[in-house]
Amino acid sequence: xxxxxxxxxxxxxxxxxxxxxxxxxxxxxxxxxxxxxxxxxxxxxxxxxxxxxxxxxxxxxxxxxxxxxxxxxxxxxxxxxxxxxxxxxxxxxxxxxxxxxxxxxxxxxxxxxxxxxxxxxxxxxxxxxxxxxxxxxxxxxxxxxxxxxxxxxxxxxxxxxxxxxxxxxxxxxxxxxxxxxxxxxxxxxxxxxxxxxxxxxxxxxxxxxxxxxxxxxxxxxxxxxxxxxxxxxxxxxxxxxxxxxxxxxxxxxxxxxxxxxxxxxxxxxxxxxxxxxxxxxxxxxx
Amino acid sequence: xxxxxxxxxxxxxxxxxxxxxxxxxxxxxxxxxxxxxxxxxxxxxxxxxxxxxxxxxxxxxxxxxxxxxxxxxxxxxxxxxxxxxxxxxxxxxxxxxxxxxxxxxxxxxxxxxxxxxxxxxxxxxxxxxxxxxxxxxxxxxxxxxxxxxxxxxxxxxxxxxxxxxxxxxxxxxxxxxxxxxxxxxxxxxxxxxxxxxxxxxxxxxxxxxxxxxxxxxxxxxxxxxxxxxxxxxxxxxxxxxxxxxxxxxxxxxxxxxxxxxxxxxxxxxxxxxxxxxxxxxxxxxxxxxxxxxxxxxxxxxxxxxxxxxxxxxxxxxxxxxxxxxxxxxxxxxxxxxxxxxxxxxxxxxxxxxxxxxxxxxxxxxxxxxx
Numbered sequence: 001x002x003x004x005x006x007x008x009x010x011x012x013x014x015x016x017x018x019x020x021x022x023x024x025x026x027x028x029x030x031x032x033x034x035x036x037x038x039x040x041x042x043x044x045x046x047x048x049x050x051x052x053x054x055x056x057x058x059x060x061x062x063x064x065x066x067x068x069x070x071x072x073x074x075x076x077x078x079x080x081x082x083x084x085x086x087x088x089x090x091x092x093x094x095x096x097x098x099x100x101x102x103x104x105x106x107x108x109x110x111x112x113x114x115x116x117x118x119x120x121x122x123x124x125x126x127x128x129x130x131x132x133x134x135x136x137x138x139x140x141x142x143x144x145x146x147x148x149x150x151x152x153x154x155x156x157x158x159x160x161x162x163x164x165x166x167x168x169x170x171x172x173x174x175x176x177x178x179x180x181x182x183x184x185x186x187x188x189x190x191x192x193x194x195x196x197x198x199x200x201x202x203x204x205x206x207x208x209x210x211x212x213x214x215x216x217x218x219x220x221x222x223x224x225x226x227x228x229x230x231x232x233x234x235x236x237x238x239x240x241x242x243x244x245x246x247x248x249x250x251x252x253x254x255x256x257x258x259x260x261x262x263x264x265x266x267x268x269x270x271x272x273x274x275x276x277x278x279x280x281x282x283x284x285x286x
Numbered sequence: 287x288x289x290x291x292x293x294x295x296x297x298x299x300x301x302x303x304x305x306x307x308x309x310x311x312x313x314x315x316x317x318x319x320x321x322x323x324x325x326x327x328x329x330x331x332x333x334x335x336x337x338x339x340x341x342x343x344x345x346x347x348x349x350x351x352x353x354x355x356x357x358x359x360x361x362x363x364x365x366x367x368x369x370x371x372x373x374x375x376x377x378x379x380x381x382x383x384x385x386x387x388x389x390x391x392x393x394x395x396x397x398x399x400x401x402x403x404x405x406x407x408x409x410x411x412x413x414x415x416x417x418x419x420x421x422x423x424x425x426x427x428x429x430x431x432x433x434x435x436x437x438x439x440x441x442x443x444x445x446x447x448x449x450x451x452x453x454x455x456x457x458x459x460x461x462x463x464x465x466x467x468x469x470x471x472x473x474x475x476x477x478x479x480x481x482x483x484x485x486x487x488x489x490x491x492x493x494x495x496x497x498x499x500x501x502x503x504x505x506x507x508x509x510x511x512x513x514x515x516x517x518x519x520x521x522x523x524x525x526x527x528x529x530x531x532x533x534x535x536x537x538x539x540x541x542x543x544x545x546x547x548x549x550x551x552x553x554x555x556x557x558x559x560x561x562x563x564x565x566x567x568x569x570x571x572x573x574x575x576x577x578x579x580x581x582x583x584x585x586x587x588x589x590x591x592x593x594x595x596x597x598x599x600x601x602x603x604x605x606x607x608x609x610x611x612x613x614x615x616x617x618x619x620x621x622x623x624x625x626x627x628x629x630x631x632x633x634x635x636x637x638x639x640x641x642x643x644x645x646x647x648x649x650x651x652x653x654x655x656x
Contacts, residue, residue: 016331020538023545030552127654128585132647139643175523187530191321194530198537209548210377217372217379217555 001068004151006165007158009068010061018056022049024205031212054082059186061161066182067175071168084160092156096149103145107138321529326512327521329531332406333510334539335399340498341540342392342547347491349385353378357437359483361476364439365561372556383551389431391547393576396427404613404634407622408511414614416508419501421611426494431574433486436479444562445571447474447482449581453599473564514622570655572648579644582651 001009025048026036034041058078065073111134119125125133171178188194297305308314325333356375358367371378400420403409409417436447451474455465470477512521526532559569573581580603583589589598609616617630624631 012331016538016542020541020545023542023549027545027548027552030549126587128582128647128651129587131650131654132582132586132643135643135647135650139646176526179526183530191317191529213377213380213552215376216374 003156003158003162004154005158006064006161007154007156009064010057010161011154011157013060013064014053014056017060018049018052021052025049028208028212031209031214033214033218050082054078057082057085061164063182065165065168066171066178069165069168070171070178071165072171073164073168077164081161081164084163085157088156088160089153092153096146096153099149100142100146104138104142107141111137321527321533323528324525325528325532326510326525327516328513328524328526329528329535330513331535331539332402333532334536335395335402336505337536338539338543339392339395339399342388342395342543343494343498345544346385346388346392349381349388350487352381353385354487359437359479361439361479361562364437364479365558368438368440368558372558379555380551383555384547386556387547387550387554389434390575391543392427393431395543396424400424401634401638404630405624406511406514407624407627407630409614410617410620410622411614413505413508413511416501416504417614418611419497419504421607423494423497423501426490426497428576430486430490430494431576433482433490435574436474436482437486438556438558439479439562440559441562441566441569442559444474444564445566445569446573447478449571449573450577456596457600474562511622514624570652572652575645578648579641582644582648585651 022045026045029036029041029044034044036042036045055078058081061077061081062073065071114137115125115130115134173181304313353371356367356371356378358364368382371382373379375381403417403420432447432450436443451465451468454468455461457464468478468481469475470481516524560567572578580599584595584598586598589595617627619627621627
């Protein structure tokens with residue numbers, strides 16, 4: 001197996017095995033208002049990531065070695081390989097950032113000069129087209145440099161893994177036998193027990209999460225603030241309610257009396273007025 | 287002595303409950319069938335996309351129901367009730383933000399799942415119907431995003447809907463009817479919000495559940511395609527069971543996606559803009575991020591004018607979808623190895639690059655507008 005393929009296989013599986021555990025830590029830090037990308041949050045995350053990475057690397061590298069190369073790794077490979085990968089990455093990754101950053105800056109300035117020259121000499125390029133052309137012109141070489149550098153990184157990681165392969169002991173048996181043996185070594189046979197344990201850990205983390213998360217929004221909008229209207233609760237005193245009800249009734253009684261007096265005055269016969277028209281009863285439909 | 291042995295063999299309370307349920311529904315048979323299902327060629331991370339999609343959908347339903355307890359689908363109250371969810375309801379801001387980012391995750395996962403099926407050649411005979419139902423599900427996921435975007439009733443929601451419905455209006459024959467049906471009036475208003483809400487919470491979930499059931503049924507009927515490389519003997523030799531490897535990968539993938547959505551909800555929670563008005567003011571209307579590439583494409587000179595807009599907004603995407611639907615019937619070669627199907631590989635790379643480049647262009651374009 002080539003260095004790049006081995007490096008990629010081990011790195012890819014290790015990354016995904018450790019990722020959810022690191023995400024749980026990052027999320028719990030976030031709920032406690034500690035940003036995991038700067039200051040103490042970043043330091044805590046990086047520190048806690050070390051044992052996770054050592055465990056994940058040991059597990060995943062051993063799986064790849066057994067299943068793909070039919071060799072069993074020596075004891076303590078996780079820690080050894082992690083230390084070698086860490087030293088290599090500490091040297092290589094800043095170099096990668098430096099070279100890719102330089103390539104990007106160079107490509108951007110070349111693109112700007114070219115587009116400027118075309119616009120000065122030939123034609124004005126519409127905004128939408130200009131954005132896409134410029135993006136393609138600087139992003140294509142930058143991406144190629146990035147891919148080449150990542151290839152080099154994987155080659156290096158793979159070469160270090162190959163050194164561990166060389167000191168590993170060959171394993172006899174078919175692929176199925178090796179896989180079964182490896183599964184028996186690390187996975188409990190009881191399926192419901194394993195799934196229940198996973199669920200249990202999940203439930204604990206969920207409780208922890210809801211316990212830490214802020215109840216109301218930690219990011220209120222700066223421009224469109226929510227206008228909170230305080231509700232004034234009216235106190236109900238039964239005596240007052242009865243008093244006011246009595247007042248309303250008294251007022252209503254007075255009004256009725258007044259209306260009665262008025263009506264009795266209006267009922268006096270008025271000779272000058274025509275008698276009201278007689279309403280004929282409507283015939284019933286039958 | 288025998289009494290002691292009897293007490294050891296006696297099932298405990300939990301086992302008794304399990305036995306009771308098992309006797310009636312065949313729990314252990316279901317468990318054995320699900321967990322011991324053979325995975326041809328061994329487990330793969332790439333097979334986790336389907337399970338992750340189902341997982342995200344279930345959580346979208348749960349958060350959606352919780353949001354519906356407080357949301358009022360009327361032009362008078364939609365904005366205020368969304369504000370209330372964000373500021374007053376306990377954890378409401380998180381539920382809304384999770385629902386918002388969950389919808390984006392669903393679109394990403396649909397793209398990933400479709401890409402995996404395409405690259406693996408898993409749409410070929412006898413899985414044509416699985417592919418076709420999957421395409422319909424893709425359309426439903428997009429419709430979920432479109433209808434849900436209007437509901438908060440802020441400027442972003444209002445104008446994204448205006449742009450979307452205008453694009454729909456350009457469809458020959460049915461465009462006018464569709465636009466009028468969705469809007470229910472000349473401009474988005476009460477009828478629009480009512481219709482979008484009903485489609486979002488009733489029609490689409492029903493359609494998705496039905497089609498997802500059909501998708502899974504057809505998939506199980508045809509069986510998993512397995513890896514695209516290797517002889518049948520090699521694939522058979524590497525076959526293992528769903529438990530423990532594939533289920534471990536599925537759990538890790540689901541946990542990762544769930545944690546990413548939660549983190550995004552905490553880092554970038556939903557914030558509303560000004561309440562929707564028919565005057566855009568300083569706001570530059572634009573659709574959800576997954577439609578941005580199409581929006582930017584329409585800004586190109588080549589797609590200017592009535593005919594150009596029709597071509598860019600409908601003819602090209604329509605033709606692309608028709609091509610995807612016809613794919614299993616055009617590409618009838620049994621070859622599944624993507625490295626031996628150069629046209630498919632180049633086509634997929636070009637489509638992905640086009641989406642990426644125009645989405646980034648649309649983001650850069652915002653600076654020019656501001």
